[in-house]
Amino acid sequence: MKSPKKISILACALLLILALACIKKTQKPNPELTTINLLRGELLLCGDGQFGELKFSLSCNYETRATFDLAIALLHSFQYNEAEKAFVKVIDSDPNCPMAYWGVAMSIYHAAWFPPSKKDLIKGSKVLSIAKKLAMDDKQKDYINAIDVFYTDWENIDHKTRAKRFETKMEAMYLKYPDDIEAAIFYALALYSTRDRVGKDYVNERKAGEILEYLFVSNPNHPGIAHYIIHNYDNPVLAHKALETARRYARIAPSSAHAQHMPSHIFTRLGIWEESIDANLLSTESARCYAEAAALTGSYFEELHGIDYLVYAYLQKGDNTSAEQQYNFIKNRKEFHPMTISASIYPIVAVPSRLALENKNWKRAASMKLQEINLKWEQFPWQEAIHHFAVALGSANTEDFNTAKQSIEVLKKLHKKLIDQNDHTKSIQIKQVEIQIKTSQAWLDLRKNNDTKALSLMKEAVEIEKTTSKHPITPGDVLPAIELLGDMLLELNKPEEALAAYEENLKVRPNRFNGIYGAALAAQKTNNLEKTLLYFNQLIEISKDSNSDRPEIKEAKAFLNQVT
Template sequence: MLWSVVLTGAQARDTAPMQTIAGLGSISFPTSTRSTAAQAAFLRGALLLHLFEYPDAAKAFREARQLDPGFAMAYWGEAMTYNHGIWNQLDADAGRAALDRLGPTPAARAAMAPTPREKAWLAAVEILYSGHGTKPERDAQYDQAMERLARAWPHDNNAQLFHALALMGRSEGVRDVPAYLRAGVIAERIFRMNPHDPGAAHYWIHAMDDPAHAAGALEPARALSKIAPDAAHAQHMTSHIFMALGLWDDVAKANEVAMRVVNAQAKAAGRPLAECGHYMEWLEYAYYQQGRFRDAEKALQACRQSIEPSTAWANAHADRLATMQSTPAKFAHMLNESLLQMRAIAVVESGDGNGPAAHTVVNTNGMGPDAGWNDFVDGYAAIERHDLPAAQKSLAALSARHTGSETSDDTQTSSYLAILRDDLGGMLAIGEGKPQAGVDAIRRAARRYETLAFDFGPPVPIKPPHELLGEQLLKQGNTTDARTAFGTALKNAPRRTRSLLGRARAESAGGDVAAATATYKELVTIWHGADADLPELAEAKEYVAAHP
């Protein structure tokens, strides 16, 4: 227990002393249960919920209701684990099933909640699973309900934090900057009140994990991993800020630790070790930025080699996967999508169109439009090895996927496919001896990219279009426009090394020795732990040595 606050009257009924759960942080979330054990399980579930450790949170909430079958807030908690607002994911069937275990109707469930505050919590989550209206409409109504709850109980830190999360969830996976910043203000305020609250640190980070605002969230980024060392997502989440600032050593360390936590838990549970997944994708990308190509290549091959045995395990343990909110099919899909992303990163960052990554086969069955990223990588690799017929085939497949996506509601994916199509088409046109047409196509991709909301993490188009534009302009001798293009690319991805390298070369070719020397020095600093034989490192060191 960290501290207690003496309150009177209505406030005392809705507050409780702060409690700490080792490895997960501290929280105050009073409920009406009279079971000490059920309340302890509930608090653990609430902390895990704030940390997006959804399967473990659901397990804790189920334990709480088993200990106290009439514990309404335990059913609320499990239902909440099926709504992943920031990720724009909702398992409506599972959420409704969790609520139905409390009572057959919203009215029956409300009757099980003994206090106005708990009735308000239940009423809010009912909105998410009501089935009325569209998902965006329900998300907006849920946010409004959480705002009312937060105003009615201003001393309930969790009400404030879940309101912040609901604000960000209204974006439907496409960042609404004003809403995110408003959520960040709420989260920071709670963090100042309780710097050991993982939800406060976590949501503050999420609210500001873009290059324009990330510097304002370095404090929670440095804190979250220490607040919740037993939560893998907490370890990874810090890297959202580090990546937005180009702090590659920190990005790599955060995701290395996240993988250690994941695999320690997997080993304890008798599950296969994870070699693919979101954290590995970020780790591989960070290795490439650090110039650690060999480590990045090992990461990709480890993922590739793990898919067959991991899929076999999943097929034999469907019951275990159900407790992890997954199925064998979903698990296999996740592995293959991760391999697709890691292969794409490897091909683009290494520039090797004929290496192991380029020839890695990805099972894209069932991926739908997302398979377009694999088409792009196939074509990119083909152009790198000067196989224009293969690139034409990939472009045709990618163009067909884009055309198919234009009739869907997912305009963001359709826009990305258009960017990938124009980038690949531009590269192909240049390879076919049509440089102006090629540059025009890539410029079109870059302009489209500028219209999209920022997506955190490694570049979603795999090869940032402004960076690609800069490289092609530089090859054509247009150093001024190339330098501008690289500068724009670096605004979206600060300290990205391929953009820095392109800018250094453009500065040098344009005769700006001072600027080129400064940029090459920055690269030497970033690559302090790079592979000793990295050609780009030698290039940077030689330039700096030649221009003291």
């Protein structure tokens, strides 16, 4: 027989369930919602549905709290569609819950990514207009007002200004509610979204990282904290501070393709190729699982993004076979999901360009054709520029000067197109295309025996590169300008200057195959046996498990056998 105490607890629990059911039945959907194309349906969660641990106490009905917290976790791992669907489940259950509308608006903001489309901005504005009419406490009102300033008057105010408004509001919340973990986390995310996208002082990234590192100590399984530490430290200066976090994040949210991938940003910055490969093999598998569950008609961008990182890592190990296998997965794809996201299109041009240029296969680069896709390449000037850069370098080095000149002219037109878009979020792209133009022209001049002009242009490209941050989409430029400067200096019989360039490159991009090989050659030509041995040994070490047929490795082994 049950004790009276237990009977009392069961009775209270039953009454609570009945009361909540009555509340739910009496709540009617807001008719305004029928005019908004909200995402609905079953949540598509691969694996065991683990997205980390958090508790956000501002959800409304108690019965919706687990769904609301899952929505927040999905939001923090950039599972934006599933996050919106989860928030809409809360709305459908509790249409008077203002924070659920806030969640929808946050899910279509994409603070760390590309700006929302016009369609999304209209949707976010409508959602928030409903939320602002609901009864709410002061903290809920502050959350609503914070994201509302991003959507307010979006027709007339640029994205950069509105993003800064959101950051300012979140800073005020961070100071007003010092015990609110989520306010601090979303403030850190806002800092990242308004960072200097070109410069290398990393002011916002350092500030956000300090906040997040402090929170991580007492919240070791929070997906947003780990994720945003990685994003803020995804640069050569700060990457070492995120290595431990990178190794933990995939375990925190194992069901997220993005969480499986994100550690590789740090592994790439630090030249840890095996761990980058392992992370992206898991990520691409998870992405395929999601794409299958969602019945997507196009290639899911998380898979394509992971493949780009895989190819980059394999190439740094000299493993052309594995890199080519990854390219085979994507070289005939024509449709993507989402269709307009630049992360989907970038690998389509970056991967074949890497395969040609990293191997100095100039004939392959010169003969490359733009992959046929069910979109107009004119929509993607930055991505298209990568293709023409590869063709220009290949053509210059095979002395097809007319094709090289034509490709450079196309690069100039694409550069102007990017400038004319007047979009601050594309500032890195503009700089990168400028680097490509100068680099291509430099090698064309070198092949035409205009050595002085060639070297001057190459150095100009390097100076721009030194002050330009890496774009978060890419594991790295298809070829760094400073590495190409080292190559040019070697050809011009300036091995000491070449060695300095290669070594400077390796400080920023450690364990790059071509950087190490170039440094070994330059050291050999300066009769620096110690450094020659150092770099040739490094080349053999990073490629030891790759069964590589790269001639550079054979050369390294031959030299070492000769001197030892």
